[in-house]
Every structure is written in C-alpha cells, then in structure tokens.
C-alpha cells in the first residue's frame with residue numbers, strides 16, 4: 001500500500017493540521033505544562049500524511065512543521081531549517097509515519113541550498129526518538145524572541161541535524177519565535 005506524503009504551505013494547510021494538533025496537544029493540557037506559556041512560530045511548510053484506508057477514522061494521521069529562519073550562530077548569520085509540531089494520531093502510531101514525515105522534512109530543508117543545519121526542541125521523553133533518527137544534542141545556548149523580548153530559550157532541549165555545518169556548542173539566536 002502506498003503512502004502519500006504532502007508538503008504544503010504552512011498557513012494554507014493549517015485547517016487540515018489543526019484537528020490533529022489540538023487532539024495531541026489540547027489547550028487545557030498544554031497550559032499546565034512547563035512550556036505551556038511559550039509563544040511558538042507558525043510553520044512555513046507542513047508535511048502531512050493521511051490515515052490509511054483501514055483506519056477507524058479518516059483524516060490526518062501525522063504532521064511535521066517545517067520552519068526556515070535567518071538565525072545567528074556565535075554572532076554570524078546562518079540560514080537554518082527547523083522542525084516542530086511532530087505528531088502522529090494515537091491510533092496510527094508505530095507504523096513509521098513520523099519517521100517518514102521527518103525524512104520528508106529533512107529532504108525538503110536540504111533542497112533549500114542555503115540551509116546549513118536544522119534544529120528542533122523536544123521534551124526529555126522524546127530525546128531517544130530523535131537521536132535514533134540522526135539528531136544530535138546542541139550543548140550551547142539558544143536565544144529566541146518572546147512577547148516580553150529576547151530570552152534564553154530553555155523550555156526544551158535543542159537538537160540539530162547536520163547539513164553543511166555541525167553545530168554542537170556556542171550561541172544560536174533564532175532571531176524570532178521558537179518552534
């Protein structure tokens with residue numbers, strides 16, 4: 001059975017993504033989490049995979065948001081990619097959908113030649129998932145914009161996926177909202 005993977009404009013595809021995102025991260029749950037206060041960027045692109053025909057319900061099975069950003073690393077401008085909002089509907093987990101969608105996100109970011117590396121931020125219980133898929137811990141400091149101004153971003157652990165640069169340390173400023 002073939003699996004169709006769409007990579008679509010982030011704003012235009014939000015109505016398709018929203019029900020899955022709200023189901024995986026309901027507002028009343030998120031607001032009680034340590035990162036519930038964070039203001040996040042909107043995805044530039046979204047990888048979307050629909051549920052298979054034999055699923056109990058139709059609709060979206062998996063989502064990965066893709067971000068592009070002119071950031072800085074140790075004060076030097078660097079164009080980076082980002083991944084966020086990785087989620088698979090509970091009844092569709094363990095079928096490789098998130099792995100497929102992450103691979104599609106990496107291919108898409110690699111196609112943007114100026115992207116030097118990709119970043120994501122995750123909670124401790126998901127670190128092994130990303131490490132098993134080639135993401136490496138970034139041990140330096142990350143800064144981002146929030147409504148109150150520029151802040152050190154420590155809500156979640158930063159991970160990087162190497163393209164032409166391999167950042168492990170130093171200071172990365174996202175120069176905008178985190179994802």
Ligand SMILES: CC(C)(COP(=O)(O)OP(=O)(O)OC[C@H]1O[C@@H](n2cnc3c(N)ncnc32)[C@H](O)[C@@H]1OP(=O)(O)O)[C@@H](O)C(=O)NCCC(=O)NCCS
Nearest residue numbers: 086087088093094095096097098099121122125126128129
């Ligand atoms: C994490 C998540 C996206 C994985 O989606 P998925 O479609 O089931 O992922 P895949 O099928 O591609 O991969 C599943 C594999 O990863 C493993 N895995 C899943 N979550 C894991 C975790 N937190 N840590 C380590 N391994 C994990 C599974 O055991 C499985 O391993 P296997 O292939 O050896 O059987 C999904 O569980 C989810 O939506 N979780 C809630 C939202 C969330 O936490 N998202 C991450 C935000 S940073």
